[in-house]
């Protein structure tokens with residue numbers, strides 16, 4: 001049974017909406033007049049050229065940065081005018097898993113997952129124990145509770161970080177490059193786990209990833225960010241069938257296209273002193 005928050009007006013209303021958003025750092029605009037929608041319960045993959053602004057979109061959602069123009073809506077609510085207390089309440093409904101998971105190295109696996117519960121709730125110890133073990137069980141690591149981060153593999157560490165990201169039963173989970181540095185088997189396991197947890201716990205997930213094969217395999221929606229815009233949003237199949245040259249180059253992994261392989265340079269003949 002999906003865990004739908006009481007404030008949700010309608011199951012059909014999008015959980016996330018970027019409306020006509022322009023955002024940048026200092027004077028530099030990164031994304032201009034971007035629109036993006038994500039329905040509750042779905043998994044969205046954010047793909048696109050390096051430096052295109054994918055992580056910036058995650059930062060907008062957590063209001064680590066604010067748009068220059070436009071609105072960022074979470075569960076129908078514009079997050080820009082929220083005061084700090086309201087913002088923290090919204091952030092509590094978002095789980096975050098950054099690159100490599102970043103576990104606390106001096107805390108056990110158990111304590112890593114317990115950390116957000118201890119920080120943000122006043123639950124009794126017995127309940128914290130049950131919740132932590134439930135989350136660890138969901139990622140297959142209940143038996144690893146007493147290990148230290150240095151004693152677990154990279155793939156396991158990522159799963160512990162995932163258990164920690166969902167410790168507070170968020171509505172939305174943001175994953176920034178969750179597969180970076182994983183071997184193909186661990187990567188497949190992590191991707192399946194993200195999808196299964198999304199469905200079993202009634203989450204909504206956004207994954208920033210360069211791994212198109214795995215993300216296309218688990219995403220409901222894919223949005224491609226490039227040249228300061230969301231150049232495409234649709235199902236994985238719709239993106240595979242897209243005729244947009246930029247999408248085709250990226251999804252087909254073609255070295256040349258709208259994104260040029262060669263930096264602008266003098267003609268070859270001129271550089272090598274030969275006739276063209």
Ligand SMILES: Nc1ncnc2c1ncn2[C@@H]1O[C@H](COP(=O)(O)OP(=O)(O)OP(=O)(O)O)[C@@H](O)[C@H]1O
Nearest residue numbers: 025026030048049050051052053054055056057208
């Ligand atoms: N704090 C910051 N201050 C100034 N510029 C920044 C800051 N963070 C990111 N940028 C710039 O904004 C642009 C978008 O960065 P962002 O991290 O959102 O891209 P990305 O699509 O996630 O890239 P990648 O796939 O390489 O991780 C980049 O050109 C980056 O250099």
